[in-house]
Amino acid sequence: MFELVFVMFIGVLFVYIGWRIWKKEHITLIHSYHYSRVKDRDIKPYTTAIGKAVIIMGTGMILTAIIDHITETSYGWIFFGIFFLWGFIVMLIAQKKYNGGLF
DSSP states (O other), rough: HHHHHHHHHHHHHHHHHHEEEEEHHOGSOOOOOHHHTOOOOGHHHHHHHHHHHHHHHHHHHHHHHHHHHHHHSSHHHHHHHHHHEEEEEEEEHHHHEEEEEEE
8 A cells, every 4th residue: 555655646746747847847847957958949849848758757657556556466567667768768859859968
């Protein structure tokens, strides 16, 4: 039960932070060196991509908690791995495209 609550809470937190980055364009929720070379005209597409990536990761955490709780197995962690990797790849692509590199 603790795993359900903890992983679900972290997942919801990721979704909320991703939503704030995406919809509210709160670029300051990202560490400054990750957006230091992002041009002003690229802030909206950059925050959209990063925010969606964080939401993807959070969704994976929520699915992990639900599946592990319902099935009482560790199959949910497969979803965690898939969604985390998917979100991470989206972040890497956005970093490369809008910031010119990872740092």
